[in-house]
Amino acid sequence: MAFAPALDALIDAFRVLPGVGQKTAQRMAFHLLQSERQGGQRLAQALGEALERIGHCRQCRMFAEDELCDICRSSRRDARVLCVVESPADVLAVEQNTDFRGRYFVLMGHLSPIDGIGPEELGLDQLRERLRDGEVKELILATGATVEGDATASYIGDLAARHGASATRIAHGVPVGGELEYVDAGTLAQAFSGRRQL
Amino acid sequence: MAFAPALDALIDAFRVLPGVGQKTAQRMAFHLLQSERQGGQRLAQALGEALERIGHCRQCRMFAEDELCDICRSSRRDARVLCVVESPADVLAVEQNTDFRGRYFVLMGHLSPIDGIGPEELGLDQLRERLRDGEVKELILATGATVEGDATASYIGDLAARHGASATRIAHGVPVGGELEYVDAGTLAQAFSGRRQL
Known part of the structure; x- marks a missing residue:
């Protein structure tokens, strides 16, 4: 019609x-x-x-109108801690819900050899340069809690180790407010294996 | 942010x-x-x-790029039967699912005095003109099966009667494939009161 x-x-x-x-x-x-x-x-x-x-920030690959995004330009953000996320939406989620005051690195995806997405596509050469500069002391790996997200985090963790930076992975377990009874099997197993001393 | x-x-x-x-x-x-x-x-x-x-067809008020829409321009459509609907989406639904070959009149809403929508807003002056011309013999009232749709249909039915055109209302009842058990009370009551001789 x-x-x-x-x-x-x-x-x-x-x-x-x-x-x-x-x-x-x-x-x-x-x-x-x-x-x-x-x-x-x-x-x-x-x-x-x-x-x-709108293009991408030269330093962190976030969406930006200028060469650098507001966060990379701001002198009030801690340049020693870098939060690595998969997408621009993740940056917003972290900004809105946590008190993180460091900077970001946005992968724009995760490692997925089957789709032809390797380290170059995620800008890991760029990340390596920043680690080589020596200013970054800690990487917080906040990629998704998926097989690909875990693999990507593990790959970047190795990269950090080779450059003498520490790397941490955000915690995975029972969501806040969640009842054990209704949590899925994988999450519960993860919560047990990731238990911490009080 | x-x-x-x-x-x-x-x-x-x-x-x-x-x-x-x-x-x-x-x-x-x-x-x-x-x-x-x-x-x-x-x-x-x-x-x-x-x-x-995109504006509106001068004759039926459907969306059109020219003064008249394709259906009003087509000589293969029966000019004696006019289907009155509430919105352009309804025209598409009728075209795609029925074998109706007449023309349309699109109200772009329904009577709703509380929102200030009266006969003029629905273009009923225009419809009256067409009824006065005498070419239209039947109006098929296909407004929604809601209180407002019913009121609008009833108002237009009176208009048709005053100009000697017949007006019919599309049937309301149990949907095809519907089980009596799951049909809502209003629909079932309507199906009973609207029963027809076999």
């Missing part, structure tokens, strides 16, 4: 968004055309500008 | 979409910047073009 080529093109274009299929794309297009034309105009403009202006 | 003003603006702009909150907006923005820059570019362009080009 082709009512208007521009409408079909818009519905098709919306499907590039994560989790958006034909029905949702159609609903989005209709909603904007029917009752949010101004908001739609603003979205088109914001999208164009963001794609044009 | 302001990494980049352009990024914050983009996340904020995505929230205009239906069902998209802060978290989803952030995920959409990150996804486009990280791995779908081309798709993002295409979305920005499609959105700009659609908002510029």
Whole structure:
């Protein structure tokens, strides 16, 4: 059903968004055309500008408009501690929920040889340079609690050891507020093997 | 947390979409910047073009790039039967799932005095003109099976009667494939009161 080529093109274009299929794309297009034309105009403009202006921080690979992101530029952040995460969303999660005051290194993925993602794709050459500089004393490995996240953390841990920096892995176990009864098997096993002296 | 003003603006702009909150907006923005820059570019362009080009059909109020939509322009559609629906999405649903070959009239809403939506807002003046022309013989009232949809259908039914056109309401009852046991009370009551001679 082709009512208007521009409408079909818009519905098709919306499907590039994560989790958006034909029905949702159609609903989005209709909603904007029917009752949010101004908001739609603003979205088109914001999208164009963001794609044009936003690149990656030269130092930590986070999204940034300038060469360095705000955190790498700030002198109030501890340059001796580097938190290694998989994605920009992880940086936001750490910033919003912890009192971490060091800097970051964003891998933009995890090691996955089957997808052709090796150390170079994750910018580990860049990380090695920073470790070689000697300013970084500790790496906090905050990659995901998945097989790939663990493998990536272990690889980067070796890298840190070779450059005389310490590396720590964030704790995995029973989530705060979680009841033992409802925790999945893998998490419970991890919580037991990772138990600590009180 | 302001990494980049352009990024914050983009996340904020995505929230205009239906069902998209802060978290989803952030995920959409990150996804486009990280791995779908081309798709993002295409979305920005499609959105700009659609908002510029798409207006409403002069005759049926459906979305259209020209003065008349394809269906109103087509000589193969029966001009004597008009299906009255609430929204452009309804037109698509009827087109895709029924063998209706008449034309449409899209109200772009339903009567809702509390929101200030009366007959003029729904284009009923326009519909009256078409009924006065005398070409339309039957109105199929396919507004929603809600209190507002019913009230709107009843109002338009009176309008049709005054102009000598017949008006029918689409059937409401147990959905095809539905088990009586699981049908809600209102639907079942409607199915009984709307029973027909075999």
